[in-house]
Amino acid sequence: MRPRVYVIEDEDSVRESLKALLDAVGWETRAYATAAGFLSAFPERDTTQPQCLVVDIELPGMNGRDLLSELNRREESIPAIVMTGHGDNELESLAAERNAVGYFQKPFNTTELLNTISNVLAQTT
Secondary structure, rough: OOOEEEEEEEOOOOOHHHHHHHHHHEEEEEEOHHHHHHHHHHHHHOOOOEEEEEEOOOOOOOOOEEEEEHHHHOOOOOOEEEOOOOOOHHHHHHHHOOOOOEHHHOOHHHHHHHHHHHHHHOOOO
């Protein structure tokens, strides 16, 4: 069973590029433009499959911070990697408080992102 990576990113070009990159690595990638779209599909996940979430903090509607809070409220333990184009120390601290396992400011180094995802997926098996 291939590891699954959920990508939640509202910018089409970024979302499509990330999906193509992650698919090329061999991971099963599911991409969403909104947190609501992700949440509506998330209950269908296979809990035996290694998985993680890559989420943009600034999303329309429910933002990434609120999504992580909602997942914590639901006691979902999916590891989350946060990305943002408007990062600062406060935002990084907030992401950590909501149990994010990685934090990337755009533009980010794709090799570092892939390494972080790979490490997270290895720990969820």
